[in-house]
Amino acid sequence: MLNLWQTSLFLTGIFFLVEIQATWAETADSNRSAQILVQSPTSTSEIIPVTGVKANPTEKGVEIIFQTSKGEQLQITNSSTGNNFIADIPNAQLRLPNGDGFTFRSEKPVVGITEITVTNFDAQTIRITVVGENSLPAVELFDDNEGLIFGVTSSAIAAQPQPEKPASETPQEQPAAQQDDQIELVVTGEEDGYRVQETTTGTKTDTPLRDIPQSIQVVPQQVLRDQQVTRLDDALRNVPGVNQNFNFGPFTFYSIRGFDATETNLLRDGLIDTLAGQVSELSSIERVEVLKGPASVLFGLGNPGGSINLISKRPLSEPFYTIDATIGSYSFYRGAVDLSGALNDSKTVLYRLNLAYRNSGSSVDFFDGESLNISPVISVAIGEKTNLSLEAEYIKTSDRYASGVPVIGSLLPNPNGKVSRNLNLIEPSDKIEQTITRLGYRIDHKFNENWSLNNAFSFAFRDLDQRRTDSRGLEPDNRTWLRSFSESSSENRNYAMSTNLIGKFATGSIQHQLLFGFDLNRFDNFNPVIPSFEAASIDIFNPVYGNPRGANIISSEGFRQQTNSLGIYLQDQVALTDNLKVLLGGRFDVIDRKYEDLVSNTESSGTDSAFSPRFGIVYQPIPAISLYTSYTSSFTPPGGSYFFGVDSSFKPERGNQYEAGVKADLNDRLSATLALFDLTRTNVTTEDPNRPNFSIQVGEQNSRGVELNLAGEILPGWNIFAGYAYIDARITKDNTLTPGNRLSNSANNSFNLWTSYEIQKGNLQGLGAGIGLFFVGDRANFGNTYTVPSYLRTDAAIFYNRDRFRVALNFKNLFDIDYFESSLGNRVYYGQPFTVQGTVSWHF
Incomplete structure (x- = not known):
């Protein structure tokens, strides 16, 4: 696989060097080329x-x-x-x-x-x-x-009368409009409003959402701005069917359509980035796109629920400078700078620089932290046909964990009383410090108006240092909480490369948009041997911190892991007629995995392969309505321990989804999507009843439901972003869990509504307000032994835009309700109480 990486990178580099040289030659004779272009006939x-x-x-x-x-x-x-x-x-x-x-x-x-x-x-x-x-x-x-x-x-x-001229007066030429x-039109990257009509996430090509036979929801920049969103979890509240599994610091985990979103379900600009969800600051992100359902035909390995794609801010040709300053409840301070423009007079070299610093506290004890994000991008137009983007990002964070609170004493009754919602079962000296560095490039080359090629590469490296106190459980007295303590340093590396050839052509009256490409991904994880010590227990009703840890080692863990994947794919978007379109796609993946246990000094390795097809039809009886149906699939390498005497090669887990729906554009202002889906996950590893500590592949899980999204402008200045999801996600086959049990942290019903209005004229022009309702239904824990209750959270905003100045007040959990965001084992996590944040922005 390493030789394949080297060969692919070398050949790609040679190709683009040749193309860039050819483009420079074309640029030298641009005037003659332009004349030939105008005189050439255009194909239909x-x-x-x-x-x-x-x-x-x-x-x-x-x-x-x-x-x-x-x-x-x-x-x-x-x-x-x-x-x-x-x-x-x-x-x-x-x-x-x-x-x-x-x-x-x-x-x-x-x-x-x-x-x-x-x-x-x-x-x-x-x-x-x-x-x-x-x-x-x-x-x-x-x-x-x-x-x-x-x-x-x-x-x-x-209709206005024109002044009469004297007969002898010579007619004067009317002056032309002054410069x-x-x-x-100046493009600032914020022109989409609440309604986005085009995306690359669903097809890897620039395709209108109405032509994609799968549900995709985009949270655009204006929604992020109006809600004053700075974290990924707050952005995803706007996407029904996406639930938070748990959040204990800078790390947040999600489920989509009932299934966990793993690290490979997180993308950065269409490339798998296993670190994309680890730091949730969104200062360099233009919008968040969520593709619902399996996406292996596009991105390779991943769970079947869906994919989250973070789209970065791009350089702009016109000057764009914005400074934000935010102060809020619980000592929240944040500053951000967004700068963009051209570096030369011809505007062939553009830049964008995003800086953000946060220092924040929390309602939870000891749950504070700070972060620094620096994200520069340079874009270079090499002639008229080739564009090169160079990207970098540096992230430095220092945070602590939030342990959650015991289920008994919060959600369930405890004879000793109710624990404080502010309780944190870690030690004040705990820390999570991480440094993430990203480097990448993207080259886009147009052979002509119909054929183009792009190549993108990304490298992400993380150093993670932790001093953490973990929870072990509650003693029979219902007040003594057992804990463990460990210190560790780990390294993570993520390499991703994607190359795509895109062409448009016709076979008779049938139009095609063809995509052929390949992806290479490599994930390296290194955790040295980490002993976990017995820590001093703590009274959950009268916590005393700072007691010395014990000397007994409870367990040790250390490993080195490497995963290499290669995927080759082909896709054809076929327009049989103006209103009947077919999407065909297929992908073949090969994955090599190696795992080294540093405690037992043992190694294991394996190779998996999978073919992932895709098929969809879109019928548009009128231009504003799209009826669609589709089949998509996914795969994930198998987990669990292999029992080589019985079954030495597990198959990859598979996801298969059938979806049908309607997409509508209403009055060129609103877009709506209604989707019905049935999604099944098979080959799930479950415990072998005949051999303890081993696994067999007999598990199956199913999720089915309906989703509705609405986004856009109702009237000038009045925007709406809303959605509803009903999801029934359950276990259908398992050896240890009961068939019929609900999948953990998956709500049957979820609903979101955000609407805002800004006065368009008069003395109060620029004054606006927004209101948001976020409902999440009840959720079951992993074993369905308890249920996390539903909640309805209300947010609000007041803002004023005037010329280059904006001031906003955002209120979260306006009525200060007590609610639980998620659960993990024998703990639950409270949602944030009432908070207010004020932001002042200057644009110049």
Whole structure:
């Protein structure tokens, strides 16, 4: 596998060096190339790029200029409804400096025009909507050297009387609109609002969500900003069907559709990053995308519930500078800086730098910490066809664990009384200190308008030092808590590389978007031998800290682990007609695993392989509605101890999901998804009843349910982000657990609603407020011996935006309810009490 890594990296590097040299040569003769490009005929399947949008006031109204070298080849279809003029440009796509999907909206650019909207309606169509204030505006079409021009005449301006000139007066030429009056589209990375229409998470290609036959939910930047989200767990409250398993410090673990999300279910910009969920600061994250259901055809090994993809902020071509300062309850202090712009006049070298520092306390005793995040990105345009991004991230944290509180005395009755919700069963001297370093690059190369290649690589390294006091359980007196103590230093390394060839072509009248690629991943974990000592017990009702630990060693653990994986995949997005689309995909993975037990000095290794298919159909009876059905699969390497005399090679665990649903775009403002699914996990390792401490593969688990999501703008300034999930996740076969038991920490019902309104005009323009409701139903523990009750948490916000200034107050758990976030063994974790945070932001 190591030779394969070296060979793949070498060949990829040689290829891109050759392409970059060719691109530099093309750049030297760019003027001649541009002329040839304009004169060349365009095939019917070619997508014409629009690289800029301008709105210029004119004497009669406003001009909308679409900057493209092929304006004469664009064909327009238009319609009108009431005061709305709607124009669609097929075989065209907006490709502006910041990359993928956005919606541009200019409100009241001139008298008589309420709004102008430009958006990528789908992967092959640009839609322009012009809304007249009192009547339908008149629109004329012109072709110009600068591109395609829509001349919009406002009825209000046209109706205004013009001053009469004396007969002898020579007509004077009207001055053109001054440059200062020009309204130019500036992409800031925050144009999506609450509604995101396009993603790469579902297909590894830029595809509208409405064309993907699987449920995907995107938590965009504006939702994160309005809720003042700085942690991943708070972002995921907005995704129904995602539950928190437990959170005891900087480490948070989740379940999706009832199944645990393992380290390989966490992605950073589409690459597996086993450390992505370890530090939840989101200062460098643009949005959070959650793909529901199995995704092995795209990303390889992983549990079947779904994948969480953190999308990084990208460099911008225009100056963008933001400073945030936050202060809140329990000594919460946070500062963040987000800087971006061009490093040269030609804007071929762009940068983005995110800095964030946090120092915070908590309602839980000794549960405080601090973190520092530094995330620079450099983007270099090497000619017109190639772009190189260099990325780095440095994270330094110092935190403590939250132990949770005993079930008996909190959730269940204790004859001695009720324990404090602030109780922490660790020692004040405990610590978790970690340093994470990420380095990576991404190269995108376009051969032509139809074929492109991208290659991305990421390396993440973590040093983790811990001094921790762990829980062992409650004594029969129901007040004495047994503990253990250990100190450790460990190392984790994560390597990931992905290469994708993407092509668009036609076979007759059938359109194809083909994806062929391969992924390489390597995970190295090293934990030296760690003895666990007997620690002083503690009274949960009258805790006394600082007693010396015992000398008895309870257990020892130490290991070295390495996993190498190679995946090769092929996918075809087929448009049989304009409204009938098929998605076909398949992937073959090979995984080598090696495990060395440093205590017993024994080694074990194994090789697994799996084929993961995918199939989906999307039917769009009208452009705004998508009906879909799909089958997807996943695999995970087997766990447990092998009994070589009976079964020396376990099969990978498999996930198989059938899903059907409806996606709708409502009035170009709201998007909704309704999904029904049935997901089964097989080959689950369970205890061998005939041989203690060994496992056999007979387990099976099933999750089925329905999910509904709604996101977008109801009216100008009034946004909504909501969802509901009903999930019935249960054990269907097992040797030790009872079939019919619920999967742990999975709620049957969950609901989220966040809505905000900002005043759009008048003296109070920019003043707004938001309200959020987050409901999580009851959840069972692992053995179904107790149930964690449901809760409804209310959040709220008040904010004011004015010019380059923003101030906001965010309230979490507004009514200060006592609720349990999750459970782990014989402990439960309280959710945070009422907190308030104030944030001041400057944008310049």
